[in-house]
Structures are given as structure tokens and as C-alpha cells.
Amino acid sequence: MYDGDAIRPAYExxxxxxxxxxxxxxxxxxxxxxxxxxxxxxxxxxxxEGGDTERLIPFDMMPRVFTExxxxxxxxxxxxxxxxxxxxxxxxxxxxxxIRAGIIxxxxxxxxxxxxxxxxxxxxxxxxxxxxxxxDLVRTGPGEFFVLEDNCRTPxxxxxxxxxxxxxxxxxxxxxxxxxxxxxxNYPNLLRRTLASVAPRKTEGDPVSVLLxxxxxxSAYYEHSFLADxxxxxxxxxxxxxxxxxxxxxxxxxxxxxxxxIYRRIDDSFIDPLCFRPDSMLGVPGLMNVxxxxxxxxxxxxxxxxxxxxxxxxxxxxxxxFYLGEQPILNNVQTYxxxxxxxxxxxxxNLKDLVVKEVHGSGGYGMLVGPRSTAEEVSNYADRIxxxxxxxxxxxxxxxxxxxxxxxxxxxPRHVDLRPYCLVGKEVHLAPGGxxxxxxxxxxxxxxxxxxxxxxxxxxxxx
Amino acid sequence: MLSRTAENxxxxxxxxxxSETMARLLEVGYRMSLMPSTGAxxxxxxxxLVVAAGSSAGFRxxxxxxxxxxxxxxxWMFFDRDNGSSIISCLENARQNGRAVRTALTTSMWDALNxxxxxxxxxxRTPRSELALPELCDWTKxxxxxxxxxxxxxxxxxxxxxxxNLGAYIERGDNTARILDVKYYILLPTTDTVGGGxxxxxxxxxxxxxxxxxxxxxxxxxxxxxxxxTDFLIFNRACPRSLLFSANRVGLxxxxxxxxxxxxxxxxxxxQKMLTELSTTTLDHVIEEGxxxxxxxxxxxxxxxxxxxxxxxxxxxx
Numbered sequence: 001m002y003d004g005d006a007i008r009p010a011y012e013x014x015x016x017x018x019x020x021x022x023x024x025x026x027x028x029x030x031x032x033x034x035x036x037x038x039x040x041x042x043x044x045x046x047x048x049e050g051g052d053t054e055r056l057i058p059f060d061m062m063p064r065v066f067t068e069x070x071x072x073x074x075x076x077x078x079x080x081x082x083x084x085x086x087x088x089x090x091x092x093x094x095x096x097x098x099i100r101a102g103i104i105x106x107x108x109x110x111x112x113x114x115x116x117x118x119x120x121x122x123x124x125x126x127x128x129x130x131x132x133x134x135x136d137l138v139r140t141g142p143g144e145f146f147v148l149e150d151n152c153r154t155p156x157x158x159x160x161x162x163x164x165x166x167x168x169x170x171x172x173x174x175x176x177x178x179x180x181x182x183x184x185x186n187y188p189n190l191l192r193r194t195l196a197s198v199a200p201r202k203t204e205g206d207p208v209s210v211l212l213x214x215x216x217x218x219s220a221y222y223e224h225s226f227l228a229d230x231x232x233x234x235x236x237x238x239x240x241x242x243x244x245x246x247x248x249x250x251x252x253x254x255x256x257x258x259x260x261x262i263y264r265r266i267d268d269s270f271i272d273p274l275c276f277r278p279d280s281m282l283g284v285p286g287l288m289n290v291x292x293x294x295x296x297x298x299x300x301x302x303x304x305x306x307x308x309x310x311x312x313x314x315x316x317x318x319x320x321x322f323y324l325g326e327q328p329i330l331n332n333v334q335t336y337x338x339x340x341x342x343x344x345x346x347x348x349x350n351l352k353d354l355v356v357k358e359v360h361g362s363g364g365y366g367m368l369v370g371p372r373s374t375a376e377e378v379s380n381y382a383d384r385i386x387x388x389x390x391x392x393x394x395x396x397x398x399x400x401x402x403x404x405x406x407x408x409x410x411x412x413p414r415h416v417d418l419r420p421y422c423l424v425g426k427e428v429h430l431a432p433g434g435x436x437x438x439x440x441x442x443x444x445x446x447x448x449x450x451x452x453x454x455x456x457x458x459x460x461x462x463x
Numbered sequence: 464m465l466s467r468t469a470e471n472x473x474x475x476x477x478x479x480x481x482s483e484t485m486a487r488l489l490e491v492g493y494r495m496s497l498m499p500s501t502g503a504x505x506x507x508x509x510x511x512l513v514v515a516a517g518s519s520a521g522f523r524x525x526x527x528x529x530x531x532x533x534x535x536x537x538x539w540m541f542f543d544r545d546n547g548s549s550i551i552s553c554l555e556n557a558r559q560n561g562r563a564v565r566t567a568l569t570t571s572m573w574d575a576l577n578x579x580x581x582x583x584x585x586x587x588r589t590p591r592s593e594l595a596l597p598e599l600c601d602w603t604k605x606x607x608x609x610x611x612x613x614x615x616x617x618x619x620x621x622x623x624x625x626x627x628n629l630g631a632y633i634e635r636g637d638n639t640a641r642i643l644d645v646k647y648y649i650l651l652p653t654t655d656t657v658g659g660g661x662x663x664x665x666x667x668x669x670x671x672x673x674x675x676x677x678x679x680x681x682x683x684x685x686x687x688x689x690x691x692x693t694d695f696l697i698f699n700r701a702c703p704r705s706l707l708f709s710a711n712r713v714g715l716x717x718x719x720x721x722x723x724x725x726x727x728x729x730x731x732x733x734x735q736k737m738l739t740e741l742s743t744t745t746l747d748h749v750i751e752e753g754x755x756x757x758x759x760x761x762x763x764x765x766x767x768x769x770x771x772x773x774x775x776x777x778x779x780x781x
Contacts (some may be wrong), residue, residue: 039577055686216563225565235566240467240779254724255624387675 058454077329087323089129114305131299139401159223169173180462182432194425207260243286338389401458466779474628482553484638486603586618638711728775
């Protein structure tokens with residue numbers, strides 16, 4: 001918010017508003033917001049703990065603000081990255097040019113857990129594998145962004161982008177009257193069109209899209225139902241779908257109805273018990289056969305996960321140069337592969353200054369934040385790295401952007417990251433906003449909701 | 464519409480209606496227990512409630528075979544999750560069904576279900592000594608009324624609306640039959656004799672608990688008699704809780720589905736059989752057969768009807 005002592009222009013209006021609003025009013029508003037979330041039922045589930053299984057993500061009322069020029073740069077960068085990742089996916093399931101060119105090691109791709117032999121050689125409609133790409137970013141200075149990780153499978157959180165905005169507009173209409181904030185509510189519409197645009201060639205008439213969810217016990221179930229509702233498509237579970245002949249159908253009260261596009265929010269390994277995990281109750285037996293013969297489109301395509309692996313991440317700038325012939329607009333964070341003996345040595349010597357992550361981990365679990373750990377934690381973690389170096393990567397801690405945030409003591413800076421959502425179909429779109437996650441503990445760099453992180457509304461100010 | 468969605472709507476209808484019945488049954492028990500003495504040699508009124516609610520085996524397993532106490536019955540029928548028909552189970556199941564089909568509910572309907580659930584969690588945390596039974600019963604009936612109101616006021620009157628109502632009216636028929644059966648358990652031998660003060664009070668309690676006390680007067684004048692009340696709750700077309708009314712409503716929604724889908728389901732034949740019987744039977748036949756026997760037969764036929772609705776629409780016939 002502040003640039004030295006001066007207020008960044010983007011935050012001027014907000015600053016005035018905070019100064020003019022009595023603290024007790026702000027506190028009251030905060031309570032109202034929480035009650036609204038609870039009543040609407042915007043909750044997420046926490047696994048493996050007793051007690052209340054439906055929790056609220058803490059919502060912070062101070063929005064994160066981008067100026068339009070800043071956002072335009074970010075938008076170009078995200079779209080560029082999404083195109084490159086899709087080109088990479090198409091390549092590794094076809095000729096593997098990037099591997100033949102010696103840019104990415106073959107083992108990293110073909111022996112990757114997320115690589116699906118079952119989809120080699122298939123041509124998905126429009127050549128798209130990852131239809132919704134979530135890129136996790138941090139800002140380190142004016143117009144300077146670093147990508148923390150890519151999410152090519154089924155990035156979640158977009159419902160917060162939409163609902164946070166809804167709640168902000170309900171509570172602070174006066175802010176929206178004075179500042180010109182780019183609307184995000186077109187996202188569900190764009191998503192529906194993106195899905196329709198990748199319907200199989202065999203589709204007759206308007207394509208029927210569905211959202212395939214693991215069911216109401218899944219932690220992101222609210223988001224599944226919200227998106228299906230906003231798009232006006234059916235929210236289905238595996239048991240609602242079945243395969244007959246060359247197509248997939250859903251069971252309805254009037255008999256079977258053909259399905260053309262499945263936006264799935266379940267993992268690859270659960271999609272089809274005949275092809276992947278035989279114990280999956282969530283999937284649809286025979287689905288992969290229909291997919292292979294072009295009877296149905298699946299978004300994101302099975303096997304898309306190989307592009308968002310933390311070890312593959314290192315090569316994304318190379319992908320951009322290789323497939324698009326462009327210079328990367330967004331930076332990658334310097335990453336050390338512990339599998340590499342030199343890197344590993346450096347990591348072990350500098351653990352105090354690094355963030356170490358498990359290659360296949362997610363959700364902020366199992367990571368080491370060097371500067372904020374005790375000597376004992378660091379030494380224990382070092383033992384784990386020595387035992388299995390190939391399972392870890394390390395990155396320097398960045399001078400992460402902070403953003404004003406309501407905390408018990410008032411308004412204070414807290415670290416934030418941003419996940420914008422890029423839609424890839426016949427066209428590529430990016431909604432002007434995203435999910436801003438905030439680490440609510442002072443000094444903390446971990447923003448994951450499972451680790452005490454919160455969310456904020458994200459504003460792009462029109463010029 | 465997805466078969467699973469239809470099934471969830473059907474069960475929301477059933478669970479919300481059932482929660483209301485459980486509240487009404489508890490109210491009957493409460494009012495009856497305020498009477499100085501019930502018919503000698505007959506069963507304790509609290510016990511009869513548990514029997515009428517169809518959960519006496521579970522209750523006995525939990526609370527033993529001794530005298531049935533009000534507090535235990537309250538716990539069992541309101542707060543106990545081991546009892547699948549307790550008010551807490553009904554409301555939680557209704558909400559869980561609603562959550563599974565959020566896209567098929569309007570926001571107002573969801574809001575009603577979810578608010579009931581949140582308030583229930585509050586009630587659970589409140590010391591029992593601060594919760595009076597009549598208030599708990601009123602609260603429950605209000606939640607059910609609120610949800611029904613939101614459904615009527617905001618939901619499209621499409622097939623989803625029909626499935627919700629099929630659940631609600633099949634359940635209501637079942638429930639009225641069960642409440643009427645409570646009477647049988649308490650005053651077994653006196654169905655066709657006009658009883659004394661206590662007896663009359665108990666019969667009128669049935670009317671009060673179904674919130675049709677005044678309606679009865681409008682339809683039959685001021686004198687109660689067991690005959691009139693039985694007739695009212697079984698055969699009266701205008702009484703919204705009578706067996707005939709419930710069956711007629713089920714028919715209405717089955718007909719609407721047949722028209723919308725362009726074909727009749729086997730459930731229509733089952734219903735026709737029930738309607739024929741209800742319209743040709745007279746009160747004298749019922750008394751001759753025995754009220755309990757008649758009601759038991761109705762409850763079974765009604766269950767068969769529910770099954771045929773499920774077979775026709777809810778299981779996704781390929």
C-alpha cells in the first residue's frame with residue numbers, strides 16, 4: 001500500500017475511506033461479513049481433524065488493489081504462460097519435441113507420476129489440455145511479478161473471487177461508487193463458453209456440459225455447486241453418469257441424456273475405475289474409452305498435471321521461448337533442485353535463508369520456511385533432504401508484497417499472493433481479478449487456507 | 464432433471480414434514496401429560512408416542528425397558544442422532560440433501576434449511592434446563608413452515624417442485640396416520656364409545672397438535688366426538704392433514720409429472736388403488752375393521768406408493 005512513506009496512488013481512495021470510517025463501524029462490518037458467509041454456506045472442509053467440519057475462510061475486508069497498467073502486464077504474462085503450458089502438454093503426449101531438443105530431461109516427463117500413458121496420441125478438441133490455469137504469483141516491486149507455481153489440473157478458489165466481490169459490494173456500496181473497479185462477474189459466463197468451445201466434433205446441437213464433483217463431502221463442494229449454478233449446468237457425481245456405446249449419459253427422471261463436455265473436479269486417478277484406480281467410487285467406468293474415441297471432452301484433460309509439477313516448473317521459461325518464441329513476461333523464482341548434487345549442497349548450506357518444498361506436495365503442508373524455523377527444525381529437515389534429495393526443491397524467500405489487513409490490533413501489513421484464473425478454449429481469457437490469499441499471522445509467508453490463511457477481494461482499477 | 468436431484472428433493476420434502484410431525488407428536492404427549500390422570504390400565508402416554516413414531520425398539524435399547532420418562536422421550540425424539548427420525552436427524556438430513564443439490568434449490572430455500580441447521584447447533588449448546596418442550600416444538604414447526612413458504616414463494620413449479628411435494632405429502636399421510644394411532648395405543652377399547660372428560664380432552668388434543676382445532680369447528684360444529692374427529696382426519700377432503708387430502712395431493716403431483724413427461728408411471732396405479740379405497744370406505748367400515756388395523760394398512764400401502772415413485776423416477780432407469 002505504501003511506497004516508502006507515500007501512499008501508492010492505487011490505494012489513495014481506500015486510505016481516505018479507512019480514515020473516515022470509525023473503527024467500531026469497521027468491526028461491525030467484519031462481523032456482518034462473517035455472518036453472511038456462514039449463512040450462504042461458503043465453507044471449506046478440513047480433513048483429518050475433529051470438530052466443525054465446515055469452516056469459514058477468514059475474510060479480510062481490505063481489498064488488494066492493482067492499477068490497470070500493472071494488470072495489463074500481468075494479464076499478458078499469465079496468458080503467455082497458459083499458452084506455453086498447453087503447448088507443452090500437447091507436445092509431451094505427441095512427438096516430444098522439447099525433450100528431443102534436449103531442453104527438458106525425458107525422465108522428468110515420462111516417469112512423472114502425473115504423466116498418463118492412457119492419453120498419448122489423443123487429440124483433444126482445440127488442442128487444449130488445461131482449460132482453467134491458475135497461476136500463483138507474488139509481487140515484489142512495481143510491475144514485477146514472480147510465479148510461485150502453476151495449477152493446470154483443477155485450480156480451486158475462483159468462487160471466492162466472485163463471492164468476495166459480492167460481499168464487498170453489499171457491504172461497501174459507497175466504495176464502488178467512487179472507485180471504478182473492473183467487474184469479475186462475467187467469469188461463469190466465460191467458463192461456460194470455454195467449455196462449450198471444446199465440445200467434441202461429434203456433438204449435435206448445443207453441447208451439454210456438466211460439472212463432475214466428488215460430492216458434498218469434498219472440501220471444495222461449495223465451489224462446485226456455486227459454479228454449476230452460475231453457469232446453469234448440471235452438478236453431477238460419478239453415480240449420475242454412465243457409458244453406453246460411444247457416449248456418456250446422465251441419469252435423469254426422463255431417462256438418459258447425452259453429455260458432451262465434463263468439467264471434472266476430481267483427480268485423474270479417480271476418473272475411470274476401469275482405466276485408473278479400480279477402487280474409485282467417484283468416477284465413471286468406461287469414460288476413458290469414450291474420451292479416447294472423441295465422444296466426450298474432459299476439462300482439464302487427464303494427464304494435464306504433468307505441466308504443473310514443481311520440478312517441471314523450473315523449465316516453464318524455456319517452454320515459453322521454445323513454443324512461442326517469446327521472452328517470458330513473468331519471472332520464475334530461482335529454484336534449486338535437491339536432486340542435483342551441487343544444488344543440494346547449496347541448499348543444505350543455506351537452509352536458514354531458503355523455503356524448501358516437497359516436489360509433489362501441496363496445500364502448504366510439509367514445507368520448511370528457513371528464516372522462521374528453529375535450529376532444531378532446520379536440522380531435522382536437513383536429515384529428510386539427505387535421505388531423499390530428489391523429493392525436494394528450494395527457493396530463496398522473496399521480499400513478498402504486503403497489503404494492509406485488518407488484524408486484532410487494527411490495520412497492519414501482511415504478506416499476500418495472488419491467483420488469477422486463465423480460461424483456455426478456442427480463445428484465451430483472464431478475468432480482471434483473482435483470489436488474493438493473505439497470511440494472517442505477522443511475518444508469516446504461508447497463505448494456504450489449511451494453514452491459517454485468509455482471503456481478500458482483488459480490485460483492478462480502471463483508468 | 465438428474466434422478467439424484469429428484470431423489471434429494473423428494474427426501475427434503477419427507478424429512479421436513481417428518482420433523483414437523485415429531486414436534487407435533489411431542490406436543491400431543493406434553494398436553495396429555497398435563498392431564499391429572501389418563502385412562503387406568505392403559506399405557507403411559509409417553510410410551511405411546513415412541514411407539515407411534517415407529518422407533519420403540521431403538522428407544523428401548525438405549526433407555527432400558529423400565530418406565531418411560533418425559534425427559535428421555537424428549538432427548539430421543541428431539542436431540543438424538545441415533546434415532547433416524549429425531550428432529551435433529553430430520554433437519555440435518557434435510558440440509559444434507561439440500562447441500563447435495565444446492566443448484567436445484569433457490570437461495571431462499573437453502574437459506575431456510577441452513578438457518579434451521581445453524582440455529583439447531585445453537586440449541587444443542589444451550590443447557591437443557593433452559594429449553595422448554597413447547598418452545599422447541601414451536602421452533603421446529605416454524606422451520607418447516609418457513610421452508611415450505613420459501614419453496615412455494617420462490618421455486619419454479621416444475622418437475623423438481625413435484626418431487627419435493629410428492630415427498631412431503633407421502634410423508635404427511637403416513638404421519639397423520641401415526642398420530643391418529645397414538646390414540647389407539649392409549650384408549651384401545653373405547654374407539655366407538657364417547658368417553659368422559661379425559662377422553663374428550665385427549666381427542667381434542669389430537670386436533671390441537673395438528674393445528675386443525677379451529678378447522679374442525681368450522682367443518683363439524685362445536686361438539687367433539689371420536690367419530691367426528693376420526694372422520695375429519697381420515698376422510699375430510701378439505702382438512703390439509705387428512706389421509707384423503709394427502710393422497711389427493713400426491714395424485715395431483717403425479718398427474719403433473721405424467722403430463723410433463725408424456726407418460727404415466729406405475730406409481731399412478733398404486734395411488735388410484737388407495738384413492739378408490741379411501742373414497743368407498745366409510746367410518747363404520749373403519750370402526751368395524753378396527754382403527755389400528757385400518758391405519759396400519761394405510762401406512763403399508765403408502766410405503767408401497769413411495770417405493771413405486773422411487774422406482775419410476777428416482778433411481779435413474781436406463
